[in-house]
Amino acid sequence: MKGFYTPRNHPIRWLLIHWFRTDARDLPWRRTRDPYAIWVSETMLQQTRVEQCIPYFERFMAAFPTVHALAEATLDRVLKVWEGLGYYTRARNLHRAAQIIAHDRHGNFPRDVEGWQALPGVGRYTAGAVTSIAFDVCAPVLDGNVKRVLTRVFNIAEPPDDARVEQRLWELAASLASRHPHPGEFNQALMELGAQTCLPAAPRCPTCPAWHYCKARLLGIQDHLPVSKPKKSVPHYDIVVAAIKKRGRYLIGKRPLSGLLGGLWEFPGGKVQPGESHEQALQRELKEELGITIKVGKLLAVVNHAYSHFKVTLHVFQCCHLSGKPRPNIHTELRWAAPREFSELAFPKANLKFLPLL
DNA sequence: AATCCGGGGAC
DNA sequence: GTCCCAGGATT
Incomplete structure (x- = not known):
């Protein structure tokens, strides 16, 4: 009687565990229960695919093996290891939170959801993931994978990004994890299922351990869930960039910590305004x-x-400095850097694409 | 509630 | 080209 299952006694609570123990990918952060390593991995995994995170995780843990090592490192070093992973606020918050744990908490990690969520960069998802995986706390997780799995298994026809629907999904995830003997494994199994089997397009239902219990599959509408809100069109900008060379060095600036690409070095420039030539825009921006x-x-x-x-x-554009001593109006720091120094500084990907040409 | 915040891979 | 990823902070 499939309709009689409630979340608290739902068969997927143990079906997914068995599936996970045989079919889960072997990932670096699954070989440890070190809360620091799990926290680092969960932060990297925010809005970022597993395959992209793996090399970053290995390098990050080699560079900063403990929360104390991370706390004592400079932000510039942390950003350099993070370079290319995106969402750089994650790196700064990770660094700040490491200092809070190392100094204020004397190296003691929080052991409950509230304690973790009080740290910068740790929201409800990350707090639930770290506490359930590292400490067996029965806390739920709700990420893009879990949203997709739950909207299909329970046939939720409203967009999961809607606030009310999201609240309902959190409650569903919490009920499924409630008093679970292995909450961390169950949470990882839900996410692994979303990443490996319950795919956004063309889900692999024949191999799914929840096949018998998935309402969307039983109705044949798995390809139509979850429904998404309409996307907004994104604007396009033409940007002019100056490679100002003087005695073998280039003028670069460090972006402010808040906002886009915070704390990264860049070549100066800016948006081309309507009716403006590239040359005019560059001269105006540099002024x-x-x-x-x-x-x-x-x-x-x-x-x-x-x-x-x-x-x-x-x-x-290749440029020559004509007059005026460079002073940082929007940057926090300016510097003349030789190409051999570029490898020590963190740049945005869009700048890395042309650095080899200099 | 809406917006900001990167980069990459699958299609 | 589009979609969306083990989300969180800000306004």
């Missing part, structure tokens, strides 16, 4: 940002790049 006048030389590179909520085309 505004650095208080200098430049001569714009040849076009070195054109780079297309997509950010989370807009797209850009970078037009990179």
Whole structure:
């Protein structure tokens, strides 16, 4: 009588555990119960695929093996290891939280959801993941995978990004994890199922351990769930970038810690305004940002790049410094750097694409 | 409630 | 090209 299952006694509570123990991927952070390692992995995994995280996790743990090592490191070093992973606020919050744990908490990690969620960069998902996996706390997780699995298994026809629906999904996840003997394994199994089997497009229902209990599959509507809200179109900007070379060095600036690409170094430049030539835009931006006048030389590179909520085309020009001492108006720091120093500094991906040409 | 915040891989 | 990923902070 499939309709009589409640979340607290639902068969998937143990079916997924058995499936997970035989079919789960062997991931680096699954070989430990060190709360620090699990916390680092969960932070990297926010909005980021497992395969992309693996090399970053290995390098991060080698560079900062303990919360004390991370707390004592400079933010610039942390950002360099994080370079290319995106969402750089994660790295800064991880660093800040490590200092709170190392100093304020004398190296003691929180052991409950509330304690973890009080740390910067730790929300309800990460708090639930770390406490359930590292400490066997019966806390739920709700990520993109779990949302998809639950909307299908329980045939939830409303968009899971809607606040009310999301609240209902949290309650569902909490009921499933309630008094579970292995909450961490169960939570990982839910996510693993979403990543491996209950795929966004063309879910692999014939191999799914929840096949018999999935309401969407029983109705044949698994391909139509979850329903998503309409996406907004993203704007495109033309950006001009100056590679100002003087005695073998290039002028670069460090972006402010808050906002886009916070704390990363970049080559100066800015948006081309309507009706403006690339040369005019570059000269205006350099005057505004650095208080200098430049001569714009040849076009070195054109780079297309997509950010989370807009797209850009970078037009990179060789430039000469004509007059004015560079002063940081929007940057926190300026510096003349030789190409051999670039490997020590953290740059945005869009800049890394043209660095080899310099 | 809506927006901001990267980058990559599958399609 | 589109979609969306082991989300969180800010306004």
